[in-house]
Amino acid sequence: MAYSMYPRSMSVSSDGTVRAQVPTIIGHLNKTASTPMDLTQIRNVIKKELSLFGPTTMAFPVSEEFLHYSSGVFRPYPQDNFEKRIVYWHVVRLIGWGQSEDGSHYWTAINSFGEHWGDSGEHQNCLGYLLVILFLTQKRAELK
Structure with a gap:
C-alpha cells in the first residue's frame, strides 16, 4: 500500500483507463x-x-x-521555477x-545510482525542498 502526503491517483490497468486513489498520511492526519x-x-x-x-x-x-550531485546537502539551483525543470x-x-x-x-537517503554517485551512494536533501513533495511507502501500523 502506498501512502503519500497529497491526494493523487495511479493507474491500475495496463491501458491507463482504470485509476485508484492513493491514501495519504498527511491527508488523514489533517482530516482528523x-x-x-x-x-x-x-x-x-x-x-x-x-x-x-x-x-x-x-x-x-x-x-x-x-x-550531478556529489556531496553535501542537495538543494535545487536555482530554486526559482523548479517545477518547470523537473x-x-x-x-x-x-x-x-x-x-x-x-x-x-536534511533527510539522508540511499540512492539506486550506485556507490560512485553522491556520497558513496548516499545523499542528503534539504528538508524544505522535500517536505512539499515527499511520498512515503511502508508496511506499517498506525502512528501513535
Whole structure:
C-alpha cells in the first residue's frame, strides 16, 4: 500500500483507463486534526515514521542538477521555477535526518545510482525542498 502526503491517483490497468486513489498520511492526519499540520509537524511525523518503522521509500521530482550531485546537502539551483525543470520522478530509500553546519535540516537517503554517485551512494536533501513533495511507502501500523 502506498501512502503519500497529497491526494493523487495511479493507474491500475495496463491501458491507463482504470485509476485508484492513493491514501495519504498527511491527508488523514489533517482530516482528523482541528487544524492542518505545518511543515514542522509534517517533518516530525516523518521522523516518527523512521524511528518506529525504520527506512522507508520516498519519491520526489528531480531536475538535471540532481543527476550531478556529489556531496553535501542537495538543494535545487536555482530554486526559482523548479517545477518547470523537473526531468522525472525518482525513488530513494529514506534512512535518517540531520542538521547541517548552516542550521538547515536534511533527510539522508540511499540512492539506486550506485556507490560512485553522491556520497558513496548516499545523499542528503534539504528538508524544505522535500517536505512539499515527499511520498512515503511502508508496511506499517498506525502512528501513535
